[in-house]
Amino acid sequence: MSDTPTSPKKIRKAVFPVAGLGTRFLPATKAIPKEMLAIVDRPLIQYAVDEAREAGIEQMIFVTGRGKTAIVEHFDIAYELEQTMEERGKDLAILDPTRATPGDIITVRQQVPLGLGHAIWCARAIVGDDPFAIFLPDELMISGQGKTGCMKQMVDAYEKVGGNLISVLEVPQETVSSYGVIDPGKEDGALTEVKGLVEKPPVAEAPSNKIISGRYILQPEVMRVLENQGKGAGGEIQLTDAMAKMIGQQPFHAVTFDGARYDCGSKVGFVEATLALALQREDMGAEVRAMAQRLLTQ
Numbered sequence: 001m002s003d004t005p006t007s008p009k010k011i012r013k014a015v016f017p018v019a020g021l022g023t024r025f026l027p028a029t030k031a032i033p034k035e036m037l038a039i040v041d042r043p044l045i046q047y048a049v050d051e052a053r054e055a056g057i058e059q060m061i062f063v064t065g066r067g068k069t070a071i072v073e074h075f076d077i078a079y080e081l082e083q084t085m086e087e088r089g090k091d092l093a094i095l096d097p098t099r100a101t102p103g104d105i106i107t108v109r110q111q112v113p114l115g116l117g118h119a120i121w122c123a124r125a126i127v128g129d130d131p132f133a134i135f136l137p138d139e140l141m142i143s144g145q146g147k148t149g150c151m152k153q154m155v156d157a158y159e160k161v162g163g164n165l166i167s168v169l170e171v172p173q174e175t176v177s178s179y180g181v182i183d184p185g186k187e188d189g190a191l192t193e194v195k196g197l198v199e200k201p202p203v204a205e206a207p208s209n210k211i212i213s214g215r216y217i218l219q220p221e222v223m224r225v226l227e228n229q230g231k232g233a234g235g236e237i238q239l240t241d242a243m244a245k246m247i248g249q250q251p252f253h254a255v256t257f258d259g260a261r262y263d264c265g266s267k268v269g270f271v272e273a274t275l276a277l278a279l280q281r282e283d284m285g286a287e288v289r290a291m292a293q294r295l296l297t298q
Contacts, residue, residue, distance in 0.1 A: 008131065008162035011055065011133050011217060012058050013061060013133070015119075015120055015127065015132055016062050016135050018045065018062050018064055018068060019064050019109075021065075033045075034265075035137045039264070039270070039273050040278050042097075044137045044138070049097075051152075052133065055133070055151035055155045057151070061108065061123045061126050061127070062105070062106070062108075063108055063122050064108070075100040082095065106126055109122070114236055114237050115237045116136075116238065117237035118236065120222070124227075130220060133154075133155075133218075134239075136215070139213055139263060139265075141167070141213065142260050150167055151215055153190070154255045157253065160191075161251055163252055164216075164219055166194070166216050166254050166255070167254070168256055169211055170256065173203060173209045176201060176206040176208075176209055177200055180197060180240055181198050181201060181206050181207060182194050182195075182197060182254050183195045183207035191256075194254050212254075219246070222246060229242055
């Protein structure tokens with residue numbers, strides 16, 4: 001795992017695949033994008049964008065579908081709201097994370113639901129010849145107190161080794177068959193060389209207990225791979241298949257995330273994330289803890 005001879009190109013662009021229908025959360029997502037559902041008081045997409053900004057990413061590329069305009073509006077200026085708040089003496093600082101520099105929010109449409117790989121490929125013209133990050137907003141990555149976010153941890157590693165990186169988490173061995181896992185090579189602290197990717201292996205055949213989580217840094221060549229890739233599992237164009245083809249062609253590493261992952265694509269995971277983050281809040285943590293204890297004794 002030697003350093004690359006020259007510093008790799010900076011990660012300035014991030015792709016957010018947000019075209020999904022959110023059917024698991026119906027009827028809540030009939031008119032509201034699932035990425036706009038709030039964990040306490042911030043939409044899921046806001047957590048992902050905040051994480052991207054912390055990592056130095058400047059350009060947010062949303063791969064959207066019909067009915068997803070609320071995501072873009074969230075990062076726009078709401079004149080009536082701000083004027084009313086000013087007139088009432090309210091602090092506008094609460095809206096600062098929702099402001100975007102003009103031109104730094106870009107949307108493209110995924111017109112047919114052909115999978116994650118296809119969604120990423122839809123952003124090819126904006127990505128161009130630059131390396132880029134990918135965020136799956138359904139996967140809420142929360143770092144420990146005093147730690148940097150998941151993507152910042154990945155960018156720091158990328159600046160040492162270049163190439164392609166994925167975020168991984170260690171899970172109990174008996175649960176690996178529910179996830180994609182890596183076939184690991186040499187390890188150096190949180191950094192692991194990736195020799196292969198295995199989707200939902202039987203427990204006895206899993207090469208590791210390190211599961212792929214929803215953060216990636218990929219080189220632009222992946223777009224060329226996706227361009228010519230046929231449909232894989234589920235009749236969709238799979239990103240994992242494209243990444244697997246790049247192993248051995250370019251450096252490929254995994255970064256073990258120092259933090260917690262919440263699967264907000266499931267209702268139970270969404271509730272868990274809401275409780276966990278509410279308990280961490282100074283303005284409500286004690287009250288939420290007392291409320292939870294009260295409910296548990298009823």
